[in-house]
Amino acid sequence: MIVVESWVINADSPVPVPSEAVPEALRSRIDGGQLETWLTSSSGRSLAFVTNTERAMVMLLEDESDPGGHAVDPGAQGSSDGFILSNGQDDEYPDEDTVPIREAFSLVKQIVATGSWPTDAHRVVDR
Numbered sequence: 641m642i643v644v645e646s647w648v649i650n651a652d653s654p655v656p657v658p659s660e661a662v663p664e665a666l667r668s669r670i671d672g673g674q675l676e677t678w679l680t681s682s683s684g685r686s687l688a689f690v691t692n693t694e695r696a697m698v699m700l701l702e703d704e705s706d707p708g709g710h711a712v713d714p715g716a717q718g719s720s721d722g723f724i725l726s727n728g729q730d731d732e733y734p735d736e737d738t739v740p741i742r743e744a745f746s747l748v749k750q751i752v753a754t755g756s757w758p759t760d761a762h763r764v765v766d767r
Contacts, residue, residue: 659753692722696744707766
């Protein structure tokens with residue numbers, strides 16, 4: 641028997657979010673000015689989504705001490721700012737360390753659905 645972990649959006653509700661509802665939940669938070677979203681799984685993993693509304697940083701961490709891994713856009717040039725964290729900090733990231741927002745929605749949906757990155761996702765392990 642395979643048990644798939646469930647995920648909750650930390651700041652919203654203790655009710656697990658179904659994978660098919662993830663893109664809309666993220667869009668709703670962005671529309672409300674919340675550009676940083678953390679999801680926590682029933683197994684204790686964390687999934688971060690931070691956006692400037694055009695690109696997003698997507699990170700998956702196994703536990704609190706894990707540096708994890710993040711999605712990348714190989715060959716992307718330049719950098720982008722406007723990644724506003726919940727504490728008000730305005731971050732800037734190289735574009736190669738973020739992905740277009742539509743791709744980010746897809747990545748988060750896949751991780752919530754299966755617990756894993758898509759096999760074709762470009763990512764780096766930060767361990």
